[in-house]
Amino acid sequence: MDVLISGYRLLPHVFATFSVIYLIGYFVVFRNWSPKCRLDASSCFISLFHGTPAVFLAVAAILNQPVRGFASPNTDFQNLVLDFSIGYFTVDLLHYLIFIPGDYLFIAHHLATLFVFVTCRYLVAHGAFSILVLLVLAEVTSACQNVWTLARLRKAELSVAAKIHKNLAPPFYVLYTIMRGFIGPVFFYKMSTFYLSGKASNVIPIWVSVSWVIVVGGAILVSIMWISNLWLELFREENGEKKDR
Template identity: 60%
Template sequence: MQFTTPQLPLFFTMFFTIYIIAHFIIFRNWSPKLRPEAASCLISLAHGTPATILATIAIFSDPTQQFASLNTQFQNSVLEYSIAYFLMDLCHYLTFYPKDVLFISHHLATLFVFVTCRYLALHGAYPVLVLLALAEVTSLFQNLWTLAGARKGDSEVAHQVFDLMSVPFYVVYSFVRGFIAPFFVYKMIGFYSSGVADNVVPKWLWVSWICVVVLAISVSVLWVSGNWVEWYRVRMVRIEKEKKIR
């Protein structure tokens, strides 16, 4: 199972087309303020779960499964698939939310890892794709949760879906980003710091990768922690209101 490369222009065109269709057709009845975010969620849905599946296949189809293995053709194609998505979503943020420095920085840093792994090092796709799969495994829940949250103010159904999804989503997200991902990064640091891969993945490069990943995980943990705090605050307010009614 292999793709022909380079397919980056093809993948980018696909995500661009999905974005345009989402913005002008699927979510045309949404308010202009919400349409860009909804369109971004749709291309994220088109990327997240497929990327997780493709990355998993690419990982297990490689018999070596080493942190510094030569990238396979299929692994490179999966990297290009994700590069195309992050480029498209970066264009979205630069167009509609140019002051959102956090997300723009996140996308640029992620692109740095994917691009250097695909086009510069040509090695190390195994750990990068493992981290991609871990990052995107919650994508489906997160995007549905985000869409419901965007409409919860004017739709009771969306409000109920948002409330119903919040706790399960936070639990899974916290476990993946707070435990599994840090453990894998710990193993990654142990391997690269031994110096055995310096001839194929230069020290400056793997250190850069680690810094980006650690920062991304830290921001994710802070983000979900803030959501837990907000969920607890809202729950306490509801409990107090119910007590007053009784």
């Protein structure tokens, strides 16, 4: 109960912090950008303050866990990391719901992610090890992705943005492919095999385990499709440049 109370006390502060960062991005950092780019850039801005810190926090929380396993009880440190991410995803979800309600894919992604984090943190209080490993694999590319996205938003207007976008794309795509296309699926296989076997059912209800497997599997599949399309786009652009020479 004390852990739940501490979480409910922490979440409002995390939510408020990311809200303030979003407003700083919108009204200060990107105030001269076009309205649409300004909104997207502000979303990237808060992501920059979440992604890399979340990776370091999650790694530290995993390494400091006395017993690591798919059904291990959450530590207080792991719960703190989950609250940190819940606060971020809540703010970014509101961004999409208010300003870009037609982006159903991102809204669904954020809702699914929040479902996994909230059930792990507040419903079952077990399984944070697997969730935080997935968080690390997902967010380790965050810094590259956000810089690449910001550059993409302005590449038509600024030559330096176009250059950053072009030069950053290949290493970002490679890193993303390794994390989401290879390491992620391998870890997902081990995780889903364990949960679907029912070995965690004494601490994590089977319906929660199955829902985690479905959500994570769907997210990995969408990520693979997304990066595949980006690779195809990059190859088409390079072929087009070669033909123009």
